[in-house]
Amino acid sequence: MSDVEILQQLRSADPHRALMRLYDHLPKVDRMVRRNSGTRADAKDLFQDALIILLGKVKEEGFTLTCSISTYLFAICRNKWQEELRRRGRFTQELAAAPDEPADLAGLLAEEGRFGLAERALRSLGDKCLELLKRFYVTREPLLQIAKAIGLAGEGAAKTRKYKCLEEARKRYRELLTKDPVHQPMHP
């Protein structure tokens, strides 16, 4: 499968096969991480995060890749691992970058780092909250339908519930943000 085909599939409704193929690039990341005081599990987490970023990116309009998918994924992992090593307070040399690594990743990664924290905050909510928020933000169902699906009295109840869930998520997200030395709270 060529890069172009993979990108096409990633944009489609069913990116499963393309994602499977992309895991062929995991060993390279695994080697990089384990040579630099990480574990296999670290490498897998890192790589999966890179896949999620790519998956989100390809769906954006006007996204173009200036290098191969493999280089792109590796670059994300390398940058994130460098950041993680700094966070763990380890002295490290710069991890070597590929020559054609995209230069503009810093902004993207800072943003994705915050999104990752938001994801963690959301993950810590109850199932019902997650279900509601997923239906609202991801599948974009109307509130009345959501209310029926998860057993709430009506649109009003769903709205209030959504508010409470989001408010709680925001609180936890803020906490994570302040605890994390890399992603200092935003001051827009």
Add this chain to the structure above:
Amino acid sequence: MRHELELMELVDRYLRNELNADERMAFTERLHHNTELRQLVEDQRALHAGMERLVLRNAVDKAYRSHRFGKWMPGIGGAVLIVLLATGSLLMTSPEHEQSNVAPAKVSADTSNVITNAVSRNVRTDTLQQTRDTIVRTEVRVVRRPIVVYETTSISEKEPDLGIVTLRDARSEELPSYPGGFSAMHAFLQRNIRYPDTVLSRTEAVTIEFLVDVDGSIQEVQVTKGIGKLFDREALRVVGLMPKWIPAKENGRPVKARIEVPIRFTAVSVEQEVPGSIPPTAQ
């Protein structure tokens, strides 16, 4: 609270591009002067994105499992298939053939090797290499105690107790099965296994064997390959918690069956246990 609720609704609509031109202009104007509102918009935007990521993560995880599956399947899958076929053909040999000499004639050296693997605990090794008669007896034992081997492998190196996935979905009507299938069993183990308060230096599996009776109840649970008291005990405990299985069937009739389930414990390195290291997938 009403006010905050309305404000959040407004931000949601702004982020989802649902405001009309006038509303939008008024909102951007407010945004310009109001730091708190800007912060709210930023946070809510991050939470929208976080929600998307949560869903994408499921897809990415699923692909990871398929990827692993594809890697192992050609090797182990083939072996498991042979074992299952061998067991299956033995299941069809009815007990009447016990003393007959027809069956052994068909048994090739290769097949008997496979059988040996499947029933090694029932037969002493030294007798296996011997005469045909021995092989006949071996078979008869198998007919009485069919053994189904579910091959499993670790899917996650991160969470020690998460790691079991099927390599061969034993959906055949003949085999005993966990209600809801293998994925349900996987989920059950995942939920209930508590990683003992000690650490393994490498990933190992406790093999548990038990009998699924005609009513689906689990009996004669025993460890056939242990890796240490704490792990063995935990594996036994969890298998003991399992609900009734769906019994094996022979010609549509429920029969007793003995099966083997390896429960894999993944090695954890000390580094992974350091609190504060990023676990992006941590619950």
